[in-house]
Amino acid sequence: MGTRAWNHISLNCLKLYHDILVTCDSWKIMDRWSGILKIQLHPGTSSFYRVAASLALSSSPKRLAVPSGNAIFFSGDRVEGTGNPVIERLSDPQKIAEILVSKFGGSINAFVVEAPIFNGPFAVYKDFIPSLNEYGEPKSYDATGFPASTSLVLLLSKFLAEAKNVILGKQKEPCLTEASSPSPCKPQTALFGFSKGGTVLNQLITEFAFFSESQSAVKEDDWIVPTSKELLFNSISEIHYVDVGLNAEGAYLTNSDAIDRISEGLPQRRLGIRFLFHGTPRQWCDERRIWIRKEKDALVRLVKLAAKRNTGKLLVRERLYFPSKLPDMQMHFEIIDVMDVS
Numbered sequence: 001m002g003t004r005a006w007n008h009i010s011l012n013c014l015k016l017y018h019d020i021l022v023t024c025d026s027w028k029i030m031d032r033w034s035g036i037l038k039i040q041l042h043p044g045t046s047s048f049y050r051v052a053a054s055l056a057l058s059s060s061p062k063r064l065a066v067p068s069g070n071a072i073f074f075s076g077d078r079v080e081g082t083g084n085p086v087i088e089r090l091s092d093p094q095k096i097a098e099i100l101v102s103k104f105g106g107s108i109n110a111f112v113v114e115a116p117i118f119n120g121p122f123a124v125y126k127d128f129i130p131s132l133n134e135y136g137e138p139k140s141y142d143a144t145g146f147p148a149s150t151s152l153v154l155l156l157s158k159f160l161a162e163a164k165n166v167i168l169g170k171q172k173e174p175c176l177t178e179a180s181s182p183s184p185c186k187p188q189t190a191l192f193g194f195s196k197g198g199t200v201l202n203q204l205i206t207e208f209a210f211f212s213e214s215q216s217a218v219k220e221d222d223w224i225v226p227t228s229k230e231l232l233f234n235s236i237s238e239i240h241y242v243d244v245g246l247n248a249e250g251a252y253l254t255n256s257d258a259i260d261r262i263s264e265g266l267p268q269r270r271l272g273i274r275f276l277f278h279g280t281p282r283q284w285c286d287e288r289r290i291w292i293r294k295e296k297d298a299l300v301r302l303v304k305l306a307a308k309r310n311t312g313k314l315l316v317r318e319r320l321y322f323p324s325k326l327p328d329m330q331m332h333f334e335i336i337d338v339m340d341v342s
Contacts, residue, residue: 031057032106033064033167036094039158041127041151047116051159052093054101054110055224064164066222068107069188069237071100072152075114076195077136078121079329090333103341104190109224111156113197123196127151129203137248141202141255143210148203149229156225188271189226190238194336198244202253208233209258234269240276243335245283245292252295256302263306263314272313275303278339279320281327 033055038048058065073096079087089095093112100110115123115136124136128148131139193201211233226232244251253259266272277300284293300318307314321338322331 031059032101033057033163034094034097035163035166037159037162037166039155039162041116041155041158047126049116049155050093050114051155052097052112053159053163054094054097055163056107056109064160064167064224065107066224067109067187069104069109069190070156070225070235071104071108071110071190071192072156073097073100073110073112073192073194074125074197074200075112075123076197077123078118079333080121082329084330086330087333090336096336099337100192103339109187111159113155115196125197125200128200132199135247136196136199137246138199138202138250141206141250141253141258143207146207146211146229148200149207149211149232152204153226153229153232157227160225187223187225187235188237189232189235190240190341191236192240192242193244194242195245195332198241198251199246201239201241201244202250205239205253205262206255206258208236209255209261235271236273237271238274238276238341240278240339240341241296242278242339243280243283243332244296245286245289247289249291249295251292252299254295254298254302259299259302259306263310266310266313269313272310272315274315274317276341277316277318278335279318280322280331280335281320281325282329282332284320285327 034053036050036052038050040048056065056067057063075093075096079091082088093114096112097110100112101108104110115125117124117126117136119134119136122135124132124134126132128151129138129141130145130147131142133139191201191204193199207229211229223231226235241252262273277296279296283289284296286292300316303314303316307316319340321335325331
């Protein structure tokens, strides 16, 4: 959960972070484990995901704690050789994980996922979005087979298993097991798509929209990360677009059917959802790529219309950062540092 609010609109799992501190964070997290691991999603393939994480630990004996929430951040294309210290620092996935923890508080887990394939500087999330071209640009977003949600759950599970092995190797006694949560509050999920990472959000939202609620009757024992797409979809409380943009159309989801389906399912959900749009002049004011602003405006309109039908269960926030500055690459990365997640 966050130093401000992890989920302002949850009906059962609290409204403000200070409430969560009392109920869901009472197991006294005293320490964290941070690291970067390379995870092979499918055996026999040559592609590995580089994932950075900062994980909450309980105190004495040290063990992974059931967090109040998981912040999952998808990175974009590589930008190298700029010589700019701000860009270099905010290109470091471990630094991004630390920033997420600083924004949401020490009871959360933060994961930063890099694409498994780079065609030059271009990130290609092929396991998540099958329709991608060689530059990682989507031809369409299709829920068939639920590739993004299935891949994400598998990736997080494999990361957690490997992280346990790494941490156990640093301890004298094999005591690294999950700490039980003292309350029925289950970890919520905040999804972040930065730059091209926004395409993964679009695919996940599409799958979420076409996911049948009848499939969601699963036993919810304590879990650190979602162990099924059912748990993943049921736990989503925040979706953050962070200076999203592409060199082709498809940066934002403009499928009204998908947003309408999510809207229709909200009354039956335990959690509400917040959509937050964070942008800079680098993307939203680019006259050479005017489709970015048009697609963003279209999605914001769709979500706002849905929010009117679901007062209190769906919220939308739109924030432009560095509005008086000329567009440059530094602001594109600096937004990670300054974005307001409240």
